Amino acid sequence: NFEKPADAIEYRQSAFGLIAYNFGDMGAMLKGKKPFDASVFSSRADNVAALSKIPHEGFIDGTDTGDTEALAKIWQDKADFDSKMTAFQDNAAALAVAAKSSDQNQIKQAFANTGKSCKGCHDVYKKD
Ligand code: ASC
Structure with missing residues (x-):
């Protein structure tokens, strides 16, 4: 368990930062x-799939204040937030699978689905 709320905030933010870097590099390639490098793209997709499972644990009660962009609405609509987080993880896992194919359309579709998961949650639960 986290010792203090700020630790949970830092934990989830660290993962989001790594996700953004890896996902951003994939976007640059697409x-x-x-240049598109299938092997680099695939390892970035693997990274995002693994990292997608990290942040959720950091969204503990009492972490809607402080150095965070997380809105209190997360804890008011926790079941919806949880299901959006699961959908993101599922999309990221599908992207990692697609990245191992040589089907560029499938890769682009899976990337777009994952990006929609990012944005769909940010639009509702993140300060702008
Ligand atoms: C990114 C990033 C996000 C998402 C989002 C996708 O690269 O940092 O928050 O993609 O913009 O729509």
Whole structure:
């Protein structure tokens, strides 16, 4: 268990930062901002799939204040938040599978689904 609320906040933020970096690099490849490297893309997708399972544990009660962009609404609608987090994890797992195929359309679709999971949750539960 976390010793103090700030530790839980830092824990989840650390994972989100790593997710953003890995996901952002995948986006750069898909948008042609850098060459597509199937092996790098796949390991980034594996990273995101593993990292997607980390943040949820940090959303403990009493962590809607302090150095966080998390809105109190998370804890008011916890079941919906939880299901959105699970959907993100499922999409990230599917993206990791798609990344091992050579089907660019499948990869792009799986990437878009995962991005929608990020945004869908941020729109409702994250300060802008
Ligand atoms: C990112 C990032 C997000 C998501 C989101 C997807 O790279 O940092 O929060 O993608 O913008 O729509």
